[in-house]
Amino acid sequence: MKILVAVKRVIDYNVQIRVKEDGSGVVTDNVKMSTNPPDDNAIEEAVKIKEAGKASEIIAISVGDEKAQETVRKALAVGADKGILVKADGIIEPLAVSKILKKIVEKEKPDLVFMGKQAIDDDCNQTGQMLAALLNWPQATFASKIEVKEKSLEVTREIDEGLETLEVNIPAIVTCDLRLNEPRYASLPNIMKAKKKPIEQINASDLGVDTKPRIEQIKVEEPPKRKAGIKVASVEELVHKLKNEAKVI
Amino acid sequence: MSVLLIAEHNNKDIKPFTFNAISAASKINEDVHVLVLGSNSDSVAKSISEVPNVKKVIHINNEIYENYLAENYTSVITKLSSSYSHIICSANTFGKNLMPRIAALLDVSQVSDIIKVISEDTFLRPIYAGNAFATVKSNDKIKCVTVRPTSFDPAPTSGGSAEIQNGDPGDATQLSKFVKKEEIKSDRPELGTARIVVSGGRGMQSGENFKLITAVADKLNAAIGASRAAVDAGYITNDHQVGQTGKVVVPDLYIAIGISGAIQHLAGMKESKVIVAINKDGEAPIFSVADYGLEADLFDALPKFLEELNKLNTIQK
Numbered sequence: 001m002k003i004l005v006a007v008k009r010v011i012d013y014n015v016q017i018r019v020k021e022d023g024s025g026v027v028t029d030n031v032k033m034s035t036n037p038p039d040d041n042a043i044e045e046a047v048k049i050k051e052a053g054k055a056s057e058i059i060a061i062s063v064g065d066e067k068a069q070e071t072v073r074k075a076l077a078v079g080a081d082k083g084i085l086v087k088a089d090g091i092i093e094p095l096a097v098s099k100i101l102k103k104i105v106e107k108e109k110p111d112l113v114f115m116g117k118q119a120i121d122d123d124c125n126q127t128g129q130m131l132a133a134l135l136n137w138p139q140a141t142f143a144s145k146i147e148v149k150e151k152s153l154e155v156t157r158e159i160d161e162g163l164e165t166l167e168v169n170i171p172a173i174v175t176c177d178l179r180l181n182e183p184r185y186a187s188l189p190n191i192m193k194a195k196k197k198p199i200e201q202i203n204a205s206d207l208g209v210d211t212k213p214r215i216e217q218i219k220v221e222e223p224p225k226r227k228a229g230i231k232v233a234s235v236e237e238l239v240h241k242l243k244n245e246a247k248v249i
Numbered sequence: 250m251s252v253l254l255i256a257e258h259n260n261k262d263i264k265p266f267t268f269n270a271i272s273a274a275s276k277i278n279e280d281v282h283v284l285v286l287g288s289n290s291d292s293v294a295k296s297i298s299e300v301p302n303v304k305k306v307i308h309i310n311n312e313i314y315e316n317y318l319a320e321n322y323t324s325v326i327t328k329l330s331s332s333y334s335h336i337i338c339s340a341n342t343f344g345k346n347l348m349p350r351i352a353a354l355l356d357v358s359q360v361s362d363i364i365k366v367i368s369e370d371t372f373l374r375p376i377y378a379g380n381a382f383a384t385v386k387s388n389d390k391i392k393c394v395t396v397r398p399t400s401f402d403p404a405p406t407s408g409g410s411a412e413i414q415n416g417d418p419g420d421a422t423q424l425s426k427f428v429k430k431e432e433i434k435s436d437r438p439e440l441g442t443a444r445i446v447v448s449g450g451r452g453m454q455s456g457e458n459f460k461l462i463t464a465v466a467d468k469l470n471a472a473i474g475a476s477r478a479a480v481d482a483g484y485i486t487n488d489h490q491v492g493q494t495g496k497v498v499v500p501d502l503y504i505a506i507g508i509s510g511a512i513q514h515l516a517g518m519k520e521s522k523v524i525v526a527i528n529k530d531g532e533a534p535i536f537s538v539a540d541y542g543l544e545a546d547l548f549d550a551l552p553k554f555l556e557e558l559n560k561l562n563t564i565q566k
Contacts, residue, residue: 129349138424165428214358229540
């Protein structure tokens, strides 16, 4: 069984982002970048399945500019066997990414595609479901547990009401939640080995996918700031303020 | 052209966020049609028809809709889509799972999680965990939009009498099947719609200690929330998680206890009207968004807090 894992390079989750003064977006120059956190869970799960002898090959793919290669390289250091970088500049909307991934799926013929449930930059939460639709594959989103069976997966999903379990036939798309597993760190020897693993580079335009954004981003601004609050000295003062000043209890 | 809203329900009751999504849909266009896909779900269709904002209910009753599978929903919705300018649902786990599957088949770039309708094609949405707001304009012929429910007031539930039209089901998927749902039932207000939320974080130190939070929540008739750290540590189940990848809440009062206030947690609660933080680390980022901060050991403060609440003659419900 072959697993394709899609990873995205995003601003590191610990960085306090800054909005550009001209309203055209957020500052990304000289900002720490990392793998989108739930994409780390997606890679980890694929590696665990391979370690359990249920998968033979893991391909890591990223769509983005030249630097997205680092994100693919990190996936290789954690256990992916080969990498693909589809080069595209500017904002690539989830619809375009899913069309690119469809082309790669048709070429590489994986049995499963894993990715994080949501990218922490645009917060869209779309790509996996869109790819599933375009391929007419079943989807299991927000996965917190995956059990590989002979011709299907049993996936536990985190939903608003609690947990739901679905059985999806293989081939399938799974989008991963942060509680699916604990992503491992790449060891130094594995980082060195990853440097020798192949990364195939493809231009998005060569795949015949139109990546022009459909959505116009008119402006990006800072959200309204909250008024500074106060520190209270005691529980009594807190309750008094909530009752008589804020009037919420 | 009209707007098609996809209802979320359990064949018996309508999920509350459907009403928030209806109110967002009415801001786009007053001609709101609601699609109810269900099995033995007549009562749901009838209740929706009583929402004054709703002009028509399309009810498709078939056993393939007994449990919600995005694959089954998608085939019928894409068939109906040609008569509509917009397809809308809530940006909760129901709508997030469903809408992109519809959008991709219609070759539409979806607009996720809007918090404001600026015009019928332009919307405001948070990005980067709510640390920036983007104004975006959709140029697709049909617009697929998910709505952050807590940013819109729920539509009134009675006084209307929309026509209920029965429709034919779409194809049933052979690709996936529902196995089970483990729903956590509680008599408390729902986290997403509660007036008061009391949340615990890693500072609670154990699941057992959450009983301190439960006692305060009982007193205030509040829902119980949690940070991701508390859920990851197994103190409480995932349905309580507030944050960028959990639930977004906007209560009148949010009480954060033993929560440091990572960006990802703030994303889920910083629009609350009044925020209280109780934390022994005076430098914790949660204090930067708190209206009232109490720097104290929560194990001393919580019992005292409950005692003080008990002294009050009245507590708002």
